[in-house]
Amino acid sequence: MGNDGQRIGGLSSYELEFTEGGSLVRDTGLRGAVTTGEFDDVFVFSHGWNNGTDSARRLYGTMFDLLGAGLARHAPDKTARTAVVGIFWPSLLFPEDDPTTGRPASAPRSSGAELATALKPAFPGNEDNLARIGELLDGKGGSDQLVEFHERAKRLVTTPNLDAGEDSGERAAVELPTGAVITYYSGWPHADGRAAEGLLDPVEGLWDGAREVLRTLSYYEMKNRAGQVGRVGLGPFLSTVAAPDGHRPRVHLLGHSFGARLVAYALSGLADGLVGAASPIKSLLLIQGAFSHFSFNDRLSFDPDRGGALAGYSNRVDGPLLSTFTRHDRAVGWWYPLASMLKRQDASSQADLLYRWGAMGADGYQVDGTSRVPLGDDGFPYGFASGRFYRLDANSVIDAVQSPFTGAHSDICHPEVAWAAIAAAGLANGR
Structure with missing residues (x-):
């Protein structure tokens, strides 16, 4: 992966790399391919905290294989004109939190x-x-x-x-x-x-x-960087990628952990006017997002005079908005709110504080009217609707505890996750 024209899972693959400030430093050919009108659909995926480009590439390779296999089963006619893109940005996995090292808790x-x-x-x-x-x-x-x-x-x-x-x-x-x-x-x-x-x-x-x-x-x-890269880097980039005749591919945003924050904040970096049907973003899937579950709220429950940072930006997704959640994710269900509780405002009890500082990956969007549905098996008929928020209950899928700190936070490479992305994109019968 990383070279112009390389394929993963039968899909054309590209890489985009951004600095911590959001400047684009590498594009392995996506803009050129879009300019020539090669693709109708592009899946853009961002890693979260990790230990470097090699671990990010392994994640992308696995997930893109799953996407390619899902499309081959459910929409084989779409694969030739579908691309996948891996985002690289300077993130960090704290050394002792790496679930891939096999380091025992007693070490x-x-x-x-x-x-x-x-x-x-x-x-x-x-x-x-x-x-x-x-x-x-x-x-x-x-x-x-x-x-x-x-x-x-x-x-x-x-x-x-x-x-x-x-x-x-x-x-x-x-x-x-x-x-x-x-x-x-x-x-x-x-x-x-x-x-x-x-x-x-x-x-x-x-x-x-x-x-x-x-x-x-x-x-x-790292969390702050994710927002910056999304708003200053990815959002403006996606605003300008189009063929000379104005044709834009349908873009489907996916992000894991802090990468979920990155792709969500990209919505706020889209050019003015790219809303509704004019927006290139046709679906959003936040996979165990490590940022506030209130981010899209028009009104905050603890301060009704204010909204979340992404209030009003859901109209930049011309399709469904999904977020997975599971109780097995210790990183977002335990550590994330605990790290924030020192700022004891807007809540009084421990339960209030857990909810006040809750993350997407713990219980999903907290927007009024959000639908809760199971993260279904491959082929599950979701019936997603455009403009709707969905909380995907992943308790029975994202459940493998990989480290004492993260729990199942990174147990995301499953056919069910890939199918949810395909269904949200409207590329098969799941939407």
């Missing part, structure tokens, strides 16, 4: 120096800062060192969050004093359910909290 944790080295590729220009962060984590000093650590960790967050207040709970780890931040995160249990070290050793517990601050702020920066 020794990475040292601070090892964490710093692993984070450097995702934070160019921060090499010296990260090296010092690693030294501080390993040194486990007193209050002055904790304050220095917090100040340095905050420097990793440089991208604006672009939301409307519904999706920025992690920002509290930047804004609040060191004592409040470290104390909050030091009270967390380990991902495998073990008690926090602070119950036995207060100093160890505080530096456990510091590690969680580093994880939270690094992921917060």
Whole structure:
């Protein structure tokens, strides 16, 4: 994959690569192919947090094989004029959270120096800062060192969050004093359910909290980047891709984790006037999305005078809007709201806080009138309608726990997921 004209699953495949600021740096031939009118349908898929281009390509290869196989079964006449596109953007999987390493929960944790080295590729220009962060984590000093650590960790967050207040709970780890931040995160249990070290050793517990601050702020920066790349990069790119006669292919957006945020925010980056039938976006599928389930709400339940960051943008999808959810996804069902709860506003009880900071992958869109349907078997007759929101219950499909931290967050490569994308695209009888 990655070369002009290469095929995966019988489909023409391309790559688009963006910088953290949203600038396009690589197109392996998609614009040229669209300009010559080669395709009627294009599936555009974005990875979420990951460890590099190789892992993203493996994900795309598997998913595009599933899409190609599904189309071959249900719409073989469509395959020749359908393309698949993998988005590459500078994301990060925190080293200890990788479900592919086979690392047992009981294994020794990475040292601070090892964490710093692993984070450097995702934070160019921060090499010296990260090296010092690693030294501080390993040194486990007193209050002055904790304050220095917090100040340095905050420097990793440089991208604006672009939301409307519904999706920025992690920002509290930047804004609040060191004592409040470290104390909050030091009270967390380990991902495998073990008690926090602070119950036995207060100093160890505080530096456990510091590690969680580093994880939270690094992921917060990745989430912000996803929105930026979608709005500033992918959305404008899709606005301009057309044949000389004005013909546009039908574009189907798919994204996993933070990549779901990326493709959703691309809607807000489309050119003015690309709404309804004029929009090139004909379906949206958010796969275990790691961003607020309120993002498309016209009114926020905790503040009816405001809407989510993507309120009003659903009309830029001339087709159905889908989001998968499952209770087996620990990353979005447990860690995601917990990372945001330090900003204790708009809610009083724990249940309120879980809902207030809930993610798409935990329970799907929270827009009024959203339909809940099962993530069905290949060929399931969904009957999707244009302009409607759908919550796809994936509890019986996305259920393989791959790590204590992520749970089933990345267990997404299933024929059922590919069929939902094909059905939403209207390429077979499922819509």
